[in-house]
Amino acid sequence: MTKSLNNLPELIPISKVSDEPDWFFELRLAAFHKLSSTFIPDSSLESWRKTKFGNFSIKNYLGTENTLKVKLHHTDKSIELVSIQDINEVQKKIVQSSLQGIIDSKENQFFQLVSIAYNQSFKFLSLADSFNSTDPIIIESSFRDFSLAGFQIFFLFTGKNSKAIILHKSISPLTETLNLFNSLFVSIINDGSNIEEIQMEEFTPSTIHIRKFIVVQNKDSFFKSGFFNLGGYRGKTFYDVNLQENGSSAKLLGVASPSKREIQDIEYSLFHNNSHTNSSIKFKTVMKDKSHHIFTGNLNIPKTSKHVEASQLNHNLILDKTARAESMPKLEVFADDVKCSHGATMSEINEDQLFYLLSRGFTPSDARHLIVEGFITEIIDEFSLENSNELKDKLLRKLGE
Amino acid sequence: METLKIIDLKASIGDKEILKGVNLSIFSGEVHAIMGKNGSGKSTLSNIILGHPNYSVTNGDILFKGKSILSLKPDERARLGIFLSFQYPTAIPGVTVANFLRTMLKGMQGRDIPVKEFRQILKKEITTLKIEESFMGRYVNDGFSGGEKKRNEILQLSLLKPALSILDETDSGLDIDALKIVCDGINANRSPESSFLLITHYQRMLNYVVPDKVHVFMDGKIVLSGDKSLALELEEKGYDWVESKP
Numbered sequence: 001m002t003k004s005l006n007n008l009p010e011l012i013p014i015s016k017v018s019d020e021p022d023w024f025f026e027l028r029l030a031a032f033h034k035l036s037s038t039f040i041p042d043s044s045l046e047s048w049r050k051t052k053f054g055n056f057s058i059k060n061y062l063g064t065e066n067t068l069k070v071k072l073h074h075t076d077k078s079i080e081l082v083s084i085q086d087i088n089e090v091q092k093k094i095v096q097s098s099l100q101g102i103i104d105s106k107e108n109q110f111f112q113l114v115s116i117a118y119n120q121s122f123k124f125l126s127l128a129d130s131f132n133s134t135d136p137i138i139i140e141s142s143f144r145d146f147s148l149a150g151f152q153i154f155f156l157f158t159g160k161n162s163k164a165i166i167l168h169k170s171i172s173p174l175t176e177t178l179n180l181f182n183s184l185f186v187s188i189i190n191d192g193s194n195i196e197e198i199q200m201e202e203f204t205p206s207t208i209h210i211r212k213f214i215v216v217q218n219k220d221s222f223f224k225s226g227f228f229n230l231g232g233y234r235g236k237t238f239y240d241v242n243l244q245e246n247g248s249s250a251k252l253l254g255v256a257s258p259s260k261r262e263i264q265d266i267e268y269s270l271f272h273n274n275s276h277t278n279s280s281i282k283f284k285t286v287m288k289d290k291s292h293h294i295f296t297g298n299l300n301i302p303k304t305s306k307h308v309e310a311s312q313l314n315h316n317l318i319l320d321k322t323a324r325a326e327s328m329p330k331l332e333v334f335a336d337d338v339k340c341s342h343g344a345t346m347s348e349i350n351e352d353q354l355f356y357l358l359s360r361g362f363t364p365s366d367a368r369h370l371i372v373e374g375f376i377t378e379i380i381d382e383f384s385l386e387n388s389n390e391l392k393d394k395l396l397r398k399l400g401e
Numbered sequence: 402m403e404t405l406k407i408i409d410l411k412a413s414i415g416d417k418e419i420l421k422g423v424n425l426s427i428f429s430g431e432v433h434a435i436m437g438k439n440g441s442g443k444s445t446l447s448n449i450i451l452g453h454p455n456y457s458v459t460n461g462d463i464l465f466k467g468k469s470i471l472s473l474k475p476d477e478r479a480r481l482g483i484f485l486s487f488q489y490p491t492a493i494p495g496v497t498v499a500n501f502l503r504t505m506l507k508g509m510q511g512r513d514i515p516v517k518e519f520r521q522i523l524k525k526e527i528t529t530l531k532i533e534e535s536f537m538g539r540y541v542n543d544g545f546s547g548g549e550k551k552r553n554e555i556l557q558l559s560l561l562k563p564a565l566s567i568l569d570e571t572d573s574g575l576d577i578d579a580l581k582i583v584c585d586g587i588n589a590n591r592s593p594e595s596s597f598l599l600i601t602h603y604q605r606m607l608n609y610v611v612p613d614k615v616h617v618f619m620d621g622k623i624v625l626s627g628d629k630s631l632a633l634e635l636e637e638k639g640y641d642w643v644e645s646k647p
Binding site for chain 1: 475476479480484493494496509540
């Protein structure tokens with residue numbers, strides 16, 4: 001800890017934005033003050049042991065414009081993204097308690113504090129009780145012209161028994177110097193709701209992306225997440241799911257396709273805070289060149305939770321011997337009545353599959369393409385996405401397949 | 402001219418010689434059966450005809466329609482019209498049967514097949530093999546029963562109509578009803594232009610797909626050849642009978 005205190009950031013002061021509510025500015029100030037005693041995460045922290053950002057300096061991004069362009073597409077015009085100036089009392093309470101929780105956290109929340117303190121891009125999406133739509137709600141977040149930073153806070157609050165598919169596209173530009181996409185997402189999935197959320201990260205080789213997702217699930221809710229990483233120079237994603245109430249269930253799926261010298265690091269944390277809760281993770285990575293992928297699956301089941309089922313699987317397909325995959329399941333199970341499983345595989349293109357396809361007249365490159373396509377399609381097929389072919393093509397193009 | 406002619410073929414995996422001088426000629430329209438004990442090298446023979454990279458040919462030649470195929474890669478051999486129905490077909494999760502079949506036909510025929518035309522071709526074949534249409538949306542061999550895997554192999558054979566089909570233990574793991582369906586599928590593809598090499602351990606499949614010639618494979622080569630009655634004799638007397646023959 002002594003060593004790390006040496007890297008306390010040099011902070012650029014913050015000031016109130018004209019139409020910003022006072023309470024929000026106070027939260028930003030509290031985050032700012034907390035930052036002054038929070039060191040920039042480094043390898044002394046377990047979660048940051050693997051991912052290093054080289055000569056990237058956070059200071060260059062703090063005082064700059066970091067507003068993202070956030071566009072919403074949906075057939076139902078009653079859905080709107082609310083900015084901080086327009087949020088109602090219910091939404092305000094959710095924002096206050098969630099952000100205060102992060103500010104008060106004993107853990108190093110450096111990048112989340114940055115998102116709060118320097119935030120210029122806040123959106124809140126509420127879905128009414130019994131909202132039901134099979135048309136995806138598409139939210140596209142991209143950098144403003146010439147910006148090098150995007151600090152985002154996004155809240156989702158679903159009413160009871162709502163059903164929705166939400167597709168987030170996060171897009172970054174290709175810039176000469178590194179740009180930073182730093183986001184904090186908080187989702188509260190209410191009783192009986194069934195939410196599919198897809199994150200498509202279309203980052204360029206000049207983007208550092210640091211993301212934190214916090215999902216809180218209430219009684220009998222079902223949350224299905226699809227996380228698709230399409231690039232970025234370096235990235236660290238924390239995906240925390242709190243199965244807070246009885247009967248809540250989460251299915252977390254994802255694909256990453258790092259290439260060149262990219263480092264992508266995703267860390268899931270599942271907290272089974274109540275009984276009759278289920279979770280499953282299935283994350284696949286296809287790697288080439290000198291890329292490096294790190295998968296961590298934290299599972300926490302306290303003693304008081306009963307009838308819990310949890311599984312995690314991480315499959316890595318390594319296309320070049322120079323690519324590196326790491327898989328770390330970390331299970332803390334204190335309860336007795338649980339069923340848990342975890343598994344990880346690292347493999348090259350399967351020779352039997354290859355020979356089978358060659359025997360059917362596929363050329364070696366077509367066969368390889370089909371095997372890689374199949375590997376990621378198994379995850380993509382889990383979602384009712386109209387543009388699943390587009391997503392597949394992008395992932396495959398990224399791999400040069 | 403023979404569809405397939407194997408001349409004094411020797412092959413090994415690593416330092417171990419598996420095929421020790423195989424000679425075989427199959428003419429157009431003929432059905433040959435190779436029978437033998439487990440481990441006799443008969444499955445290896447089928448892999449080598451297709452050019453499996455794990456094996457090396459140390460002697461002899463394999464001619465397909467008069468030309469040596471030894472220098473050709475597996476996919477080139479397949480495109481010439483050689484088909485292998487695997488004993489244990491590999492699963493390819495994430496690739497639907499429909500996508501796989503259509504891409505396979507496209508590669509073989511060198512043209513994109515319109516969806517409508519593909520459906521028409523498919524419909525005829527799946528009826529013969531009693532395959533339900535929902536099968537097309539499943540991932541190739543993923544979670545398939547033994548019978549489904551073999552039917553999927555024969556479906557591919559029916560679509561490709563190869564000049565030479567090698568069926569490696571297609572009867573294994575099938576109950577009698579499934580065996581009959583699969584054999585009906587094979588028989589539907591018999592024609593004066595197509596040849597078959599059935600590799601099997603048991604005689605029961607040969608009741609449905611009647612061979613022109615039967616060969617007994619032992620210790621890496623063919624030791625005895627005859628007509629279909631040889632299969633019955635083997636069934637009755639066992640492989641030891643062949644071993645004890647002078």
